[in-house]
Amino acid sequence: MKVLSFSLRQVRREWRAGELRALALALAVSAAALTSVGAFSERVSKALTMGANELLAADLVIQSRQVVNAEWLEEARERGLKTARTIEFPTVAFAGEQSLLVQVKGVSDGYPLRGRLEIASELYGPARTATGIPQPGQAWVDPRVVAELNLTAGGALELGDQTFAVTETIALEPDAGGGVFNLAPRVMLPFGAIEEAGLLGPGARVQYRALVAGEPEAVAAFKDWLVPNLKPGESIQTLAQSQQQIGRALDRAQQFLMLAALTAVLLAGIAIVIAARQFVERHLDTVAILRCLGSRQNAIILSFALVLLWTALPALLLGAGLGYLSQHLLVLALGDLLPGTIPGAGVQPVLVAMGIGLLTLLGYGVPPLLRLRQVPPVRVLNRQLGDAPASQFVGDGLALAFSLGLIWWLSADIKLGAVMAGASLGAGLALAGGAFLLIRLARRLARGRTLGWRYGVANLARQNRGVLMQVAGLGLGLTAIFLLGVIQRDLLSGWRDTLPANAPNYFLINIQPDQVETVNDHFAANGVASQGLFPLAVSRLSEINGAAPDLASLPSDRARRRVDGNINISWSDELSIGNTIIRGQWRDPNVSGLQISLAQSWAESMGFKLMDELTFTAGGQSISGTITSIRKVDWDSFQPNFFIVFNSTLDGGFPHTYISSVFLPGGRFDVIADLVRQTPNVSVLDIGTIMERVRTMIQRVSLAVQVVFVFTLLAGVVVLLAALGAGLAQRQHEGAVMRTLGGSGRQLRAAIFSEFAVIGAVAGVLAAVAAVIAGGVLATQVFNIVYQPSWWLPALGLASGALAIGLTGLVGSRSVLRTPPMVTLRHGA
Amino acid sequence: MLNKRFILNAKDISKAVSGPGGELTILKPTSLAVAQGDSLAIVGPSGSGKTTLLGLLAGLDQPSGGSVELLDRNLSAMSEDERAALRGQGVGFVFQSFHLLDSLTAEENVMLPLELAGADDVVTQARDILTRVGLGDRLDHYPNQLSGGEKQRVAIARAYAGQPQILFADEPTGNLDSATGQEIINLLFDLNQQAGTALVLVTHEQRLADRCARVIRLEAGQIQSESEPRLVAES
Known part of the structure; x- marks a missing residue:
């Protein structure tokens, strides 16, 4: 028996009977699902990686709440790297009687080091790549600023004590933050103008960045040198860390998508098992006759396996093609969620989908064929013979094992799998x-x-x-x-x-204790329901159980960085909304002195447990408390939440400010603008x-x-x-x-x-x-x-x-x- | 003959199918009539058109030409549902491979045509007839629990359950051994006589054809001879 030619002829003959069609359809659908999800995922991760360079406007960014140590920039320049600096903070801009919450960004010469800044002289006019940065006295702004403040070309924008001429609108800003955290509209100024404008009061919510770019090896070497030298509060942003918000959401999306694709593959598997079994049932007689006519068992099995393969290959190709086309739909569905241009997908997802398709055929389609081994030639005389169900169990077992393996592999997540x-x-x-x-x-x-x-x-x-x-x-x-x-x-x-x-849509930060009354009165007078004012003290963790923190004994780098840097603490008589005690109690009657409640994630990552004693220091003052409860915090609630909360008011002038969150329906920004006129140091965050x-x-x-x-x-x-x-x-x-x-x-x-x-x-x-x-x-x-x-x-x-x-x-x-x-x-x- | 009432009357019926080599005539124009209580055997070599003729006479298939009148109804003018209803009311079938429904017991298989026709008291009728064919103790058996002869008895009971005026049988002994075949032949003709049912059967078996009043011999889709069986037997 010439296995190859027999199997090829057989495909043509068998096509009319439904099983091969069902098998082909199942494989095509599975390949389409896998290709579309695979290609989509690949494009998204490529877009995130490639876009990330541009999104940072650099290869490496040093980020801090304070001015970035000048030494680092010097060292970078000595290593032949290019550098630039940016400073960013929210404030309120005025144009005549109009006001708008904006995100100011001061940029130094050389910005951006990566990607390009595109500007236009007319509102929404043709954009061109900027060759420099705004001149002193000039501001480049987001078109929204022009529109909302009714500015004309060269119009005046007041920021703090200074007035700036708006000369360009920004069409594309490489490190705008993109995606999700596209905050208040941008006003771009030359770096030096920021301090002159007197916009940086104490406690202002400022983000300083030092941008570094150059040859990859030099950047890597610089990074290696820099990391051990970083000061508290400084952190490095690289490709992987950028765009985390989008990344997390897309991760979840990809989990969903993979789940859907995996389901399609498993369903296809079920269809294949059913079709293959039916195919086998129908061929028991044929096999008995072929055996009578002298064909060897293995040659018969092989020829039937080849029939399945010849059916599968075009089906997989077709399915993968369809999947490849449909992933464009997925990318379209995401719209402008992904930054910049999205690179095309390679052929890898197609190959992977086809590979998995062939494995699916092997795992589900071939085991039923094994039953044909048991068909004796004597079946031609007695049709009852060779109907051995025992081999079905072998087939079922193989298919089951294969399904579990597939789930494990494709879900790429142990829990999900x-x-x-x-x-x-x-x-x-x-x-x-x-x-x-x-x-x-x-x-x-x-x-x-x-x-x-x-x-x-x-x-x-x-x-x-x-x-x-x-x-x-x-x-x-x-x-x-x-x-x-x-x-x-x-x-x-x-x-x-x-x-x-009606979740709060504005956060107010840096409210000084003597401004609490003003803020409360202002909101009351304007009929705005505030969520209350929450104390916030920026401190350092100075003692753990009566001794200075031993960095070596902390469980992770993250924990060590926290001890090294600033830690926000708060206090409240009552447990806040959205918080649930999961261990201990909010107020433990058996503990004297101050009591602390920790957020679960923070307590676990620091390795702290109930009854540990922590001491925090700020402005030369220290307070100590005993951990009496661990809380689960609903961070998605957009309410002010804190990792560390003392359960009673900290008197004695422990230095602190207040934060608040309010819900303002659209069009009521004037309430915020008025407040900022009265209390210019207060930062407003438009969430x-x-x-x-x-x-x-x-x-x-x-x-x-x-x-x-x-x-x-x-x-x-x-x-x-x-x-x-x-x-x-x-x-x-x-x-x-x-x-x-x-x-x-x-x-x-x-x-x-x-x-x-x-x-x-x-x-x-x-x-x-x-x-x-x-x-x-x-x-x-x-x-x-x-x-x-x-x-x-x-x-x-x-x-x-x-x-x-x-x-x-x-x-x-x-x-x-x-x-x-x-x-x-x-x-x- | 002239006083007999014909319950089956076929005029010039033919059957042609289109195949790879063009149109193929399976049955050339053929006419025949069957009277009440009559018995007719259709014999002939394999491929001579016997089964095709039986299917056309019973209204299971539509002729390419000519017309069939069964129980005073012109089959060509009826829809498939109407023909089915006619079969349910007055026609019985016995097949070579029994065609019992595997999911039903012997009793339920016999009940099936009665129920399809909307008859009353179907259980009693089914039990009666099964007892008459000697299967009173096999009522709850499924087809796969019965022997070949028993299956054919159930099929005969099913065919007679609706008290048909005419019964069509296709090689009723073809799947049975000689002794069992003889029992089935006896049963078929006993019931036929008791009920006065007309019988049209296709067979290879001479002894079965011998029991019929008339025998038609088909060859290459054409009636070659039609004879009184006793003459055939005597010659």
Whole structure:
């Protein structure tokens, strides 16, 4: 037997029988899902890495709340590196009677070291690359500043004591912060003008940056030299650390997307198993005859495996192509969330998807073929022989092991993988149990109803393995679809709900103790509900349990940096909203002296535990307290929250300022502007803009997930088709017999619908329960989102499963209705 | 003959199918009639068109030309659902490979045509007829728990359950050994006589053809001879 040519001829012959088509469709969908997600992820990470250089406007940035040590810049220049400096802070700009919260940025000569700054002389006019920085007395501004303050070309902008002429608008700023934290509109000034303008009062929220760029080796060497020398409060920003906010959100998006793609692959696997088994069932006789005619066992298996391979290759190519095209949709969905131009994807995702596709075929399609080894030539005389179910278990075992491995690998996250594997296994077992019960109960269920119901449901009792496979296959498909639905609905809305509509949209920072009354009065007079004023003391951790901190004994570099730098502490008589005590108590009656409550994340990263004593020092004064509680803090609440809170007011003049947050509906910025006139040192942070960006991002990410969701749904449909195909020949035969005996089309349809509706109801209800449980585990263990289980989902699962599978069964069994009764004379049972 | 009422009347029926080599005629224009209580055997070599003719006569297939009148209804003018209803009311079938539904017990298989026709008291009727064919103790058995002969008895019981006026049988003994085949032949003709049902059967077996009043021999889609079986037997 010439295996190669036989297998090629066989593909052509076999194509008409449904199994190879189902197999091809399943592989195409899986490859499309994997390619689109893979290519999308690759493009996003490329964009983030490449864009990051530009986003920093340098190769390396030293960042500090104080002026960056001049030595560092000197050292960099001595090493042949280019340097520049920036200073950034929010303030209020005035133009006549109008005011606007702006983000001022002072830049030194040479800025930007990487990327390009684009400016335009007219509002939204043609942009050109800037060859320098603003001249003294000039300001370049974001078009929003021009628009909102009604400025004309060369118009005057007041900042602090100085007036600046607006000469250019900024079209593109490389290190704008981009993405999410695109704060108040930019006003760019020459570096030297900042101090002259008297804008930097004590405690102003200023960010100093030193930019460094040059040959990669020189930059790396400089970094190695710099790190051990950094002073407290200084930090280095490199590519990896930039754009963390976008990175985190995209991480989550990619987790979602991978989950959807993984689901599609697993569904495709189920479809492949069903199709391959059916293929094998249909060829038991062929194999027996081939064996009789002298073919060797291995040659037969190989030729059938090749038939699957020839079917798979074009399907995978087609699927990967479709996936490659559709990833553009994903990128489009993200809109301007990604900075700059997004690089194209390479061929790697296509190759990976095709590789996984072939592995899927190997893992799911080939094990059923092993059964053909057991077909003895004597089957040509007795068809019962060679129907050995034992080898099915080997095949099932291999497919199961392969699924678990695939989940582990693709989810790239142990927890996510474990939840997926657990959900698949649990749902699979529950579904098998449900199918088993259904088969046992079918005869009882079938009694005494209408004719269609009786014959349809009685049919379930007989099919044993077929019903088991259909319930399990369809059920796993539905589980995946419901699970994605749960994720879409509950998890994304859970995430969205972390941003209430009336969350504070302005933070006020650096309010001095003697300004508290002014601020409170101002808000009261303007009818603004403030969230209250919270004390904030910038201090240093000077003692741990009565001794100076031993840096070596701290658990991490992060902990050491914290001890080295400034630490914000606060105090309050009551536990703040959004905080929950998880260990100890807010006020421990057995502890004398001051008591401290630590945020869980901070306590854990520092290695502190209850009853440890901490001493903080600021302005030459020290305070000590005992840790009596550990809190869980809801950081997403956009309320002022603190890592370290004393549970009673710290008297005795421990130096501190106050911060506050308010919600101002759109158009009420005048309240803030008036306040800033009275208290110019107060910094205003517009977090409404941040929240808006986060909201937009969540919406876009949801959209991207939906694009991939389509593939998952398609994969579910393929499973359904494969499962339908599995029993089709038998059903056609029985339909023809019923027709011959006088059955009408309506009676046949009722029987088919009943049979599939019952399968769908059982699969649907079990799948929904599995999805609700898996969704809960995913929400609490992987995505850290508050989860409200949809308990009505099982009811929906039952109804939608019955209806969808019942109707699909009807549509998929059209050929049963079309099968002429003459078949009963032509074919044996 | 003239006083007989014909319940099956085929006029010039033919069947052609299109194949890779163009149109292929399976059955050339053929006419025949079957009267109430009559028995007709269709014999002939493999591929001679016997099964095609049976299918056309029973309304399981549509002729390419000519017309079939079954139980006073013109089959060509009826929809598939109408033909099915007609079969359910007055026609019985016995097949070579039994065609029992595996998911149903012997009793339920016999009940099936009765239920499809909307009959009352189907359980009693089914039990009666199964007892008459000697399977009173096999009511709850599934087809895979029955022997070949028993399966064919169930099929015969199913065919007679609806008290058909005409019964079509396709090689009813083809899958059975000689002794069992003889039992089935006896059963078929006993019931046929008791009920006065007309019988049209396709067979290879001479002893089965011998039991019929008339025998038609088909060759290459054409009736070669039509004879009284007793004459065939005597010659």
